[in-house]
Amino acid sequence: MQIIKVDSLVKKFGAITAVDGISFEVEENTIFGFLGPNGAGKTTTISILCTLLAPTSGTAYLNGHNCHSESSEVRRSIGIVFQDSSLDKDLTARENLLFHAYLYDVDKAERKKRVDDALAFAELSDRADNLIKTFSGGMKRRLEVARGLIHRPKVLFLDEPTLGLDPQSRSNLWEFITDLPKRHNVTIFMTTHYMEEAEVCDKIAIIDKGRIIASGTPQELKKIVGGDVIYLKTTDNQKAAGQIRELFGVEASEKDGEIFISVLKGEACIPDIIREIGERVLSVRMQRPTLNDVFLKLTGKEIREEYASAGDDIKEAVRSYRRRHDRG
Amino acid sequence: MIEANAVYVIVAREFKKFVRERSRLVSTIARPLVWLFLVGGGMSRLVPTGRGVSYMQFIFPGILGMTILFSSIFSSISIIWDKEFGFMKEILVAPISRFSVVIGKAMSGMLLSTIQSVIILAFFPFLGLRIGPLEIIGIVFVCAVLAFALSSFGIVLASFYESYESFSVIMNFIVMPMFFLSGAMYPVKVMPPVLQYFTKVNPLTFGIDALKHLIFPLEKGPMSPDFPFVIDLLVIVAASVFFVTIGGKAFERKG
Structure with missing residues (x-):
């Protein structure tokens, strides 16, 4: 079954077109990777799918619900781990998870158990009652992933999940993530600009300047390079x-x-x-060809830092536009 | 639609953090006491009030109002912090209505402000005031309604600002003028007519006036309440409804 269906999606912020007519589908219980440099339109697409932004045109369906007009059904079916931490650092790990369980109206009889399970799953049971401000980046990210699963969503969004983590916690996190579809019966929709990390995906869409320029399994994409x-x-x-x-x-x-x-x-x-x-x-x-070679072949440029910084300008422009117009 | 669980947990979070943060508690209690005893105590010797209430007694309702004003606005401004540090996203993507978030925040402000004003209220015997148990219940009620109104007002303010740099703007250009134009430090009736106009569009004025009715009901002179008690109550209830509605709209707009 296709759990996400996106058709000709466009999002403009004033004169800037962040998402320029993209279409794709995501199969249930797979890992789908959205790959591209900073400022390519990944976060904007996620925000539309998560009902936080309204599309300029086109449609997005998640679990059979329209992401714009049926936002509360969509919200119930998704969990999200944002690029920047959205934990309350003045609360403990357990309190953050309980907060989530209440917000998502998890059944009273189940609340405590689900929170305990999530703590165990994030391997943080022994730190359950410590304040978040004492946690490392990797611990916070694991806790956020576990929190996103508390209400048993159909799709879990991970926006640049390893950004800012050291290599050790990065590889730990990947082991943890690749296990999710099987263990939790959930579809993973992730974005990254680290090509090597996208190898774990079942299917990848490469996005550049708001358009999807290629999609397929990592193997299929590498064949483009030959x-x-x-x-x-x-x-x-x-x-x-x-x-x-x-x-x-x-x-x-x-x-x-x-x-x-x-x-x-x-x-x-x-x-x-x-x-x-x-x-x-x-x-x-x-x-072996890397996805980086694929990106290089398709766009004629590397997905590296110098390019990423050009994308950051777009990002900043979008941010300041939203600050002026949408407010949050 | 209002989701009870969401409202409960938003209030519970603020309460937990409030209890945990001792320094905030100490400073919010200390400020009104400094005003009451240092400013009020000093001015009592300068301001002759005849046989009625002393100046220090006179500003007691105003100081309660100040406690509520600062703690309510501060509580609502935490929305800006939540935006800045990302926690607001967790709330905004949850399957709850924006209005539940606003009600939750307004009730948090109400709870925390009322607790703080009750602590300040407990100092009344040191001022030589006599307040009966019925009046005390009335005072707590007025404090709670006023706190709800001001917290909702704070939410409206917070919806206009994105970063915490704006905090000092709010404090200097909105909160401080609101305090001085509320009849807290001097009776409205002795103010110049232009300033009187401002006091009459300030909900804090009516909250403090209601407290004056309850704290020194027998006062007749220039220090007596400026408006009828019923009007005071009507205004603060109406302000609560008004600001919480506007706050809800302001929040929804950002959908």
């Missing part, structure tokens, strides 16, 4: 390259003292190549 690259060093590169072209019918050229070969399944090709030209091989290495 598969793996094998690098070979041999005693006679020229001769070996000729042999490989002849025997396997693939591109093989020499550069910087190495032969590089583009193939679809690198790990299956290496044994064949070595068997044929074995005696001459000095070293072999293989590189």
Whole structure:
């Protein structure tokens, strides 16, 4: 079943078009990744799906409800972890979770148990009664994910869930997140601008300047780049390259003292190549295409910091526009 | 629609934080006491009030009003803090009506302000005042209604401001003038006519006036209440309804 259906969605803030006619669908109980640089329109799309913003045009449906006209049904079906922490740092972990349980009208008989379960799930049972201001970034993020699940939502939104975390807590958080669809029967909708993190997604949509420029599984997307690259060093590169072209019918050229070969399944090709030209091989290495390569191929630019900072300008422009017009 | 659970938990959160934050409690109690005993005590020697209430006794209702004003506005302004630190998002994406949020915040302000005004009220024997038990019940009631009105007013203010830098603007240009134009420090009837006009659009004036009726009902001179008791009550009830409605609208607009 398609739990999210978005059709020709547009959102304009004055002269700025943050979301420019995007359409996509998300399958139930999968992890869907929204990938793109800062300012590409990820957070705006999430805000529309979460009923916090009204679209300029187009429609968005979540769990069969219209995200604009049936906001309270949609709100009941979603949990959200925002980019910036939305915990009350002057309350304890348990109090924050209880607050959530009351807000979402969790049955009185179940309230305490769900809060205890969420604390255990976030591995914070021993810190349950400590104030949030004593928590690390990773602990807060885990607690927010657990909080978002207390009312058993159908979809959990994670907006840049690992932003500002150290590598250790980042990988912990990913283990934790990839487990969610199975354990909690929930669909994960996440955004990130870290390409390597999107590998865990079942399906990815790459967004740039408010438009979806590609979508598919991580494997499908990598095929856009053309598969793996094998690098070979041999005693006679020229001769070996000729042999490989002849025997396997693939591109093989020499550069910087190495032969590089583009193939679809690198790990299956290496044994064949070595068997044929074995005696001459000095070293072999293989590189898999990353989603970063995909983005590079599609847009001609890297999704790196210098680019991200250009996106930040757009972000700031949108923020100040909203400050003037929408107020929050 | 109002969700009772949501209102309850919003109030419970503010109450927990209030009890936990001792310094805030101490400072909100200390300010009115400083005004009462240092300003009131000093001025008592300068302001001859004849055989009626002393100046220190006269400002006691005003000081109760001040306690309520500051703590109600402060409580509502916490909405700006919640926005700044992200917690407001947690509330805004929940499946509850905006009006429940406004009612919850107004009731938080009412509860905290009433508690603080009751603490200040407990000092009345030190001022040589005699207040009967019925009057005390009346005073607590008036304090609660006034606190609800001012907290709702604070919510309306908070909806206009995004960042906490605006806090000092609100304090200097709205709260302090409201306090001085309320008949708290000097009777409305002795003010210049222009200023009298301002006092009459200030709900705090009527709240304090109601308290004057309850605290020194027998006073007849220039220090006596300025308006009939019934008018006072009607105005603060009407102000409560008015501001909570406007606050609800202001909040909904941001949907």
